[in-house]
Amino acid sequence: MSQVFDEYQWRYPYKQRSRDAQRTCKYQNHDQNSDQYLIMKKHKSMFVKQQHEQEHQSNQNQLDQLSLEKKNSSNILSLPKIVEEKEFECGCKPSIIPFEKEDSWQILLIGKLNDPEVFPVFSQVIRQFKNKKCSFYVEQHSLAKFKDQLIQDKLDEFIDSLVEFNSANHEQIIDIIITLGGDGTILYTMSHFQHRTSPPIIAIEKGTLGFMCMYSIQNIEKDFEKIQQNVKANKNIMVERKMRINVKILDENGNISKQNGVEKKYHALNEIVIDRGQNASCLKMEIFLNNESLTKTLGDGLIFSTPTGSTAYSLSAGGPIIQNEVRSISLVPICPFSLSFRPIVLPECSELKVKLTDDNRGQGKVSGDGQKVFDLLAGEVVHIESSDLDVYVVRETFKANNVHEWMVKLKKMLNWNSNFSK
Template sequence: MSTEIEQQRMKSQKFVRKAQRTDSQRSCKYSNHDFCDQSMIKLKLSKHQSLFTSNLDEEHKQNEQDLLHIKKKESQQNISQIPQVIEEKEFECGCKPSVIPFEKNDSWQILLVGKLNDPEVFPVFSQVIKQFKDKQCTFYVENHSLQKFKDQLIKDQLSEFVDALTEFNSQNHESIIDIIVTLGGDGTILYTMSHFQNRYSPPIIAIEKGTLGFMCMYNIQNIEKDIQKILQNVKVNRNLMVERKMRIHVKILDDKGNIAKQNGVEKSYHALNEIVIDRGPNASCLKMEIFLNNEPLTKTLGDGLIFSTPTGSTAYSLSAGGPIIQNEVRSISLVPICPFSLSFRPIVLPECSELKVKLTEDNRGQGKVSGDGQKIFDLLPGEIVHIESSDLDVYVVRETFKANNVHEWMVKLKKMLNWNSNFSK
């Protein structure tokens, strides 16, 4: 009886809070967080119900059997879609590294993405291809760089790999890519992630060769040795150590609650850095209403709003006065862009938050919604911008021989932002 009352009470709630991913849930075997939360609810209900029964032991055993049956069924459905995330021993700083299995022995599907205006891109990628000579690899490159890659391989006397180059098409190849190698800065990674909107990212070997490289783990000078270390680790341990980065998902809903479309494409995007709502070319400020977990948060007048991940906290959000957030602190920051009221300050919210924004009835014109600067949608009157954490994380391969995660982050932060440089001279 108590179970039915509890279930009715849960259904009657106006807002069902999206479960925050705890450390144990982030490391659960199949990363199936919904299943974890449902299991917790079932266990709580069974314990509550047991107070009214005298057969506690038998009921507890039955609940365990039911949960094992559900878990087995759910895992069979999800194991082919979501990577196992294995937690190994902690870093010296206390953070837990994420390790994903990589047990492919046959052919590897590798995507190469680089800055075409950089003359070093093609020679470096030519050497990268050479490092995988012992594997049966297919290398995917975008159409506009395919011929240049082939010419470079011939120039470097690696013509045997020319036939292994294939034109990349995100619609056909998104689901089969095993590893991504990027050469550039953070912008190159953001551009690459725009092609992976329907799945978690394949492990990214990010080589630094750009203006900013907060996310890049490898330096162009040592890339041959580093790739050999990666391949050796895969050979010995059958896994890859990665830095796990959250994304946020935006979808624009019409007045009927459906995902709106623009030129036949759904207004939906998974962003690694930030979602930005701004006034675009309009001269007038935007008047917006903001809702947090279906409750009114505030009304604002200004140039726009920035919803940022920890990864994006050092990008546009930082320039607009937002806080710097360490990658392990999974959260969503809300930063106003030139607000009319100076009392509206940046807010940091837990990753389980659900945010909605809509233009007020007296707003002039329309706005723009962009994801990582890669996708831009029109925001029309009556539409609602829905923002929450994404289930499609990004995995950046990290250097396994570095043992202190926070120290590494601090060193990179001080280097990139050039902190207190005038005082140290």
């Protein structure tokens, strides 16, 4: 009887047992049922008490052992090291990536287009690396202006180190990216790195919005000195890892569709947008989550955003602000016909599919970060999931907490609640 009773006790939740007891109480002997319930409660109390005593004794033994090690060891940093390994493994701490190329770096320089200040700053950057055997890659439209600036700054010896960048030939060999601009410059740069995890990006703020930029143009000389010293001493770089999402447009046979000979696929850092383009009619779409129909919608489109992109187009469309370490995909409708369709935040393991319904009028557009735009035709399926090609943004080593930096940026860039705090 005791064995059967114990199995019943731990197999079902307490509330379920209470309801069963109340129901049986009306049809069976009340006293016998009450006695059984009291015995169950007593057994559970004894078990929980014994379990707590064992846990307390185990914790006390661990504390005694740590105290003994601290007393016998001459190295006072041994205890914090143990705590750091066990307690700080979450994404709130910046990632450390190895960087062992000390003497020869392949550096990509990309600046904000049509900004005359770009070339003097990059000339200063090239001077910073004069003790290293570096190759500097610049885009074709900037190559001539870079050479003129080096001549003007009397850095003629570096002209031979300039290489015209071509993503098809140089994507895999770049070691470091230096961008001068805002978030748009970073998104443009990532359009060149669609087949690999991005090299570390040193993002210098010089744009309208610099939410992802970690360095200021005013302190760039001192900051580059710190970066070089850190690499030379530790052979690593502290970075913030940002997730991307991958979109593929599949035809009726399940193959990746092509447009002008180019496959319709893209790895986006901010968002994937499905909209009606120049089509006058709203889009009628069906959304699938993990191969199950989630809903059908009518509206101007959908935004699938990363945490990085949650403060961009998604935010303007009414989406939530998501902290960078909350690796997720948000689904935000654009002007939906039904006001009951609200933004959804999904885990990064989600697989999303979208297709136009049979009664949809016209075609749609699919864009990634505003850099690539594809036509969405009838019968095609948009497949969206998290990408395995992350983006690494270099951080200042003395600012070790991602959440703190994110809060500072949020309040600064969005002017958050400023009217109430004055």
